[in-house]
Amino acid sequence: MLGSQMLKSQFPILSRYINDKPLVYLDNAATSQKPQGVITAISNYYTGHNANVHRGVHRLSDESTAVFEESRNTIAKFFGADSQELIITRNATEAINGVAYGWADHILKEGDVIVTSLMEHHANFVVWQEVCKRTGAKLELVGVDENGRLRLDELRQKLEIFPIKLVALVHVSNATGTVNSVKKILQLIKQHQKDTPIRLLIDGAQSAPHMPINFHQLGADFYAFSGHKMLGPMGVGGLLVRKELLESGEMSPWLFGGGMIFSVLPAQTEFNPDLAERFVAGTPDVASVVGLAAACEYLYQLDMRKIEQHDRELVLYALEKLQQIPEIKIIGPVKSLQTGQQLDRLGSVAFLHQAVHAHDVAQILDSEGIAVRSGHHCTMPLHNYFGWQATTRVSFQVYTSKNDIDSLVRGLEKIKQVFKS
Ligand SMILES: Cc1ncc(COP(=O)(O)O)c(C=O)c1O
Incomplete structure (x- = not known):
């Protein structure tokens, strides 16, 4: 087939x-x-249900909200995550930037270390260079061997030496196709975890389309993916974040405005306690989320x-x-x-x-x-x-x-x- x-x-x-x-x-x-099913799902949304979500009491707005929430559930389920753990983004790049602005900027201090590798896509590389400029953190790179495999021995050494707060690595390289073992990476991290936790971000842009992903079993703190690489439309992707980080506020919103608030007063704003809504600032691209859910269903069936x-x-x-x-x-x-x-x-x-x-x-x-x-x-x-x-x-x-x-x-x-x- x-x-x-x-x-x-x-x-x-x-x-x-x-x-x-x-x-x-x-x-x-x-x-x-x-696939035609994805194209039709997007078209059906605009033909039959288009209205802004969450802010209306009329029928179409209700339908649009329901379709949006259902689609979010489908996408989260596809990745073995809770719907609240899914932050919709435009793509993997925006998801990784989300970790930079919503986590790194307020967690990292001067002297902290971020580890990434030589095999990264620029999306998981330039972002961290910029975070280092903003926070005073340092970037350490793990090398690759002659076959393009991640040097786990180097990762171990760095974990022994440096005060690492974040390890950000690609799951499947888009250049060499190398599959990194998240299990081995996590084992190393756990062995070296001291008082402050070391968070793991996995760039899943090339793993999401090619292998089953169960976010809870994977064990990473963050997982970024792009919908358009997995049969979905362009302009939608996601960031999966471990619920504990969302509940504690360690991962906080990085885009602000309507939709994600509970109350707004001249002196201060309270964010929406519903985790799923706290990260939806402004009008979401509902049709693309619907299209991505259709893609997830298609992949699930296959x-x-x-x-x-x-x-x-x-x-x-x-x-x-x-x-x-x-x-x-x-x-x-x-x-x-x-x-x-x-x-x-x-x-x-x-x-x-x-x-x-x-x-x-x-x-x-x-x-x-x-x-x-x-x-x-x-x-x-x-x-x-x-x-x-x-x-x-x-x-x-x-x-x-x-x-x-x-x-x-x-x-x-x-x-x-x-x-x-
Ligand atoms: C490994 C990897 N990470 C991140 C990205 C960025 O994806 P996007 O451009 O959809 O944000 C890509 C795109 O090719 C990729 O292959």
Whole structure:
């Protein structure tokens, strides 16, 4: 079913032709395509229920509020979280910024340390540089090994030496596909936890679309994700926050205005005691939340365990095929850490072409109707560290098939012809 023609036909855009060739969409780590059900859910909302939420007593406002709350519940449930633990944001970037403004700015003091890594997307990197400027905290970076895996030994050392308050790490790298073990990271944190807690933020932008996530089992304090990478619309994502941090006020609102208040007096404002409402400042993008809930339902029906399995097969197939092309050097893990263990890689395969610049590779593939991404994928620290100017990345979704990877391989053959002539 996954990757089948039948499933592809549920995504209207996939029937497009590009340069007279059927579209082969392999740029899913940048954004995924949307099934008809998601598009219809958004359209139905505007056609039948549109009104502002929470502030009206008329029928449409009631309906809109109900639909918004139901959708929030669906999204939270999909992630194994309570609805109150879900803060709707525009995307993962805004979610991580939310932790910066709503947590770090009032918790961190001069001399405190934030740990992040060399493999981060800029969204989980630049934000912390800025927090350090504002608070006087220091940023420490955990390195990667030659296969693009996080150096857990370095994380341990840093936890031993520094007064760390926050560890902010990516779950699945958008550049190398490396899957970080949250379990191992948490074990290290717990071993080094002293009087003040060390909080863990997981950037789940690339794990949410590819593996089952249960926020409570994951054990992180914060988990950020983007709806548009998991078949939902653009403009909506979320931040999951452990309830205890919300109840204690350790995580506090960072956007202020209407909707999130209980009472406003000239001298002071009391925020809404309802955690779910305390973080909704202003009019939310209800239609997009409805669309994301439809995407979560769609993924749930397909079964995230099967999706992960499908993705793993595609990764292994792509690695096998691409490694047969002499000009191509894969970046990121290609062999599992121990024999018999699963390869710790999901979602994408990125590579260097020894003879041709990544942008030329992408352009030639585009002429064949194949959409891939080239560049630094918002991971400049990692690219600079390895001395890669730009890499080409192919990335997968539920509709990707092995045939799509075969088309990619044929497209890469074309590169040889173009550059020979
Ligand atoms: C690992 C990772 N983190 C964060 C982001 C930022 O996502 P968004 O642009 O949707 O905020 C991305 C986007 O590619 C990503 O891959």
